[in-house]
Amino acid sequence: MALSHFYFQVSRVDNKHMDQSKYFDADVIVIGTSIASQSVIHQLRNTNAKILVLEGGDLQRTDFADSLTFSDERGHYVNHHWGGHWLRAYGGASRVWNGFSAPLEKWDMVGIDGRPKWPITIDELEKWYRFSAPLMGEDPSVANLVKYDTAKLFVDRPYIIMDSPLSYSDPKLLTNSKNIELRIKHNVIKFTADDSGSYINGIWYSVEGKVQFSGVKKNTRIVLGAGGLGNAQVLLQPADNRQVPVGNESGLVGKTLMGHPHVPTGEGFFDPSVVSKPTWAQVKYRKWLPAYIVGADYKTKLNLLNASISLTPAAIRELSPNEQAVQEFYQKKWGKKLELHTLYARTEQLPNPDNRIEIITEKNSAGLHKMKIYCVFGARDMMSIDTTARMLADHLLKNKLGVTTVDNDSIFLNTWGWAHPSGITRFGSSPKDSVCDSNCRVWSYQNLYINGSSLFPTVGYANPTWGIVSLGMRLGDHLKQELKKSA
Amino acid sequence: MNRRHLLKLGASSVLAAFISPLAFGQSNASSASTTSAAQSNASKMDGVVSYNAGWVIPLEDKAPLLEVEARKNKEKQESDKQKSVTPSAKAGDSVDKSKSLSGKFQELLGKIKSYF
Numbered sequence: 001m002a003l004s005h006f007y008f009q010v011s012r013v014d015n016k017h018m019d020q021s022k023y024f025d026a027d028v029i030v031i032g033t034s035i036a037s038q039s040v041i042h043q044l045r046n047t048n049a050k051i052l053v054l055e056g057g058d059l060q061r062t063d064f065a066d067s068l069t070f071s072d073e074r075g076h077y078v079n080h081h082w083g084g085h086w087l088r089a090y091g092g093a094s095r096v097w098n099g100f101s102a103p104l105e106k107w108d109m110v111g112i113d114g115r116p117k118w119p120i121t122i123d124e125l126e127k128w129y130r131f132s133a134p135l136m137g138e139d140p141s142v143a144n145l146v147k148y149d150t151a152k153l154f155v156d157r158p159y160i161i162m163d164s165p166l167s168y169s170d171p172k173l174l175t176n177s178k179n180i181e182l183r184i185k186h187n188v189i190k191f192t193a194d195d196s197g198s199y200i201n202g203i204w205y206s207v208e209g210k211v212q213f214s215g216v217k218k219n220t221r222i223v224l225g226a227g228g229l230g231n232a233q234v235l236l237q238p239a240d241n242r243q244v245p246v247g248n249e250s251g252l253v254g255k256t257l258m259g260h261p262h263v264p265t266g267e268g269f270f271d272p273s274v275v276s277k278p279t280w281a282q283v284k285y286r287k288w289l290p291a292y293i294v295g296a297d298y299k300t301k302l303n304l305l306n307a308s309i310s311l312t313p314a315a316i317r318e319l320s321p322n323e324q325a326v327q328e329f330y331q332k333k334w335g336k337k338l339e340l341h342t343l344y345a346r347t348e349q350l351p352n353p354d355n356r357i358e359i360i361t362e363k364n365s366a367g368l369h370k371m372k373i374y375c376v377f378g379a380r381d382m383m384s385i386d387t388t389a390r391m392l393a394d395h396l397l398k399n400k401l402g403v404t405t406v407d408n409d410s411i412f413l414n415t416w417g418w419a420h421p422s423g424i425t426r427f428g429s430s431p432k433d434s435v436c437d438s439n440c441r442v443w444s445y446q447n448l449y450i451n452g453s454s455l456f457p458t459v460g461y462a463n464p465t466w467g468i469v470s471l472g473m474r475l476g477d478h479l480k481q482e483l484k485k486s487a
Numbered sequence: 488m489n490r491r492h493l494l495k496l497g498a499s500s501v502l503a504a505f506i507s508p509l510a511f512g513q514s515n516a517s518s519a520s521t522t523s524a525a526q527s528n529a530s531k532m533d534g535v536v537s538y539n540a541g542w543v544i545p546l547e548d549k550a551p552l553l554e555v556e557a558r559k560n561k562e563k564q565e566s567d568k569q570k571s572v573t574p575s576a577k578a579g580d581s582v583d584k585s586k587s588l589s590g591k592f593q594e595l596l597g598k599i600k601s602y603f
Binding site for chain 2: 266321322324325326328329333390393394397403404405406407408
């Protein structure tokens with residue numbers, strides 16, 4: 001592109017403080033260094049593409065960077081819950097959180113019961129689950145858990161306990177590559193677009209609070225991976241010269257925020273086979289946690305959300321007379337030994353537009369308008385936990401596999417959130433009901449892509465990290481093909 | 488209304504009770520179909536109950552389980568009694584000591600409070 005043409009584009013951006021001579025010279029600008037961004041970069045590392053990586057935080061956590069993730073939290077996820085799951089530091093949240101991960105299933109993705117559809121098939125996602133498993137330190141066979149006998153009432157579908165690999169906190173992974181430039185303490189604030197609204201032509205950002213601007217070439221691809229909340233925060237920042245913020249032409253940015261309601265549902269005495277390693281999926285397990293889900297056909301029939309109940313051995317303690325009685329009675333009745341375990345439910349949250357983020361007038365130290373987050377559980381979120389727990393109790397009892405409690409007060413009064421922010425820049429098949437297309441590109445712009453769990457139209461019941469890495473690798477692969485075409 | 492009227496009313500109501508099933512009653516066949524419809528609309532009962540402390544059990548297990556629990560409670564009470572005989576004397580000493588300290592403190596606090 002001729003330089004003069006570039007200057008012409010940049011000069012249209014309405015801000016007198018803009019330095020017209022400054023621009024980011026790169027084929028791909030990756031914003032953020034989380035596991036999502038590093039998955040994209042992983043696919044581009046061995047190409048000739050010039051990659052610029054902008055990280056808002058430092059190489060380690062700082063008070064300044066930690067202050068950026070505070071928000072006004074309304075609803076069931078409180079006490080700095082969202083901020084506590086979101087880091088402005090090299091490596092992002094994956095430095096501190098690992099995950100009880102499980103893959104999504106076809107049922108999660110096909111738009112059952114009014115949920116938005118995923119624009120990709122389960123077969124494609126399964127392929128990327130398989131490719132990305134080694135990045136999570138797992139054997140590719142863990143992707144076999146995607147497909148199961150959907151007609152079964154309950155399926156033993158364990159969580160894969162994925163430890164975040166230490167390499168995600170080591171910047172050498174990026175800095176050792178000649179085609180990658182890493183700039184830390186660069187907090188992206190918002191984008192500017194050309195007059196036709198087809199391309200991103202500039203980025204406002206701040207370095208230690210000092211706001212700056214750089215132009216962006218038309219053929220530079222930008223990948224926004226500022227976090228499940230951070231992505232929407234950037235796309236909601238008001239534009240100087242237009243009513244609609246750049247990136248929120250759909251009006252959907254910030255809406256249908258989802259996390260995962262969690263709650264202990266009770267305890268029970270179980271036959272050891274209930275917690276034994278599942279053999280149906282031929283998986284090479286490393287660390288896993290026994291868990292059960294309702295089969296897809298029954299979920300549809302009973303109008304349930306996707307909930308799972310995991311079992312962990314109960315802490316060693318003296319049993320109450322009530323517990324002793326139940327154990328003794330059923331051991332004698334069924335003629336087998338029963339062990340005490342606790343039951344813990346995790347469920348998907350229905351994508352509800354009332355659960356959302358908004359921005360407020362006050363700005364944070366990096367110059368971004370702060371967020372107000374509304375996220376409450378709905379009746380179906382909690383009823384799905386209760387129904388799944390009761391059905392499992394009934395199922396185990398009828399098959400002489402276990403006897404359990406289902407704690408009403410715990411389920412309906414003590415359910416709490418687990419902040420896996422998802423859904424607020426969702427991808428889809430039509431610009432009418434999604435922010436991004438199936439390749440994660442913001443519908444209005446030729447060169448702006450979104451990366452991370454904010455893309456998820458539905459969230460399943462498990463930690464999203466594996467899905468994030470899968471979609472990140474898929475996006476990296478797409479960009480690789482695009483760059484090949486334009487070369 | 489005199490006695491004659493009352494007798495007439497009684498006789499006619501008895502007659503009506505005999506006649507009405509013949510005049511308006513349903514055949515055995517239609518009764519059967521009604522029963523079947525009623526069954527399909529009947530409340531679903533699965534025989535599983537939430538018993539003491541939230542345990543989900545079959546209804547028929549409730550009574551014998553309560554018996555086992557009563558026995559376990561009794562055993563627990565007896566074992567608690569036995570435990571409390573010897574060690575409680577020692578524990579009692581320390582409780583008494585702490586009580587005496589805390590008692591003194593409470594007394595002092597009470598005196599101070601009484602000034603206000």
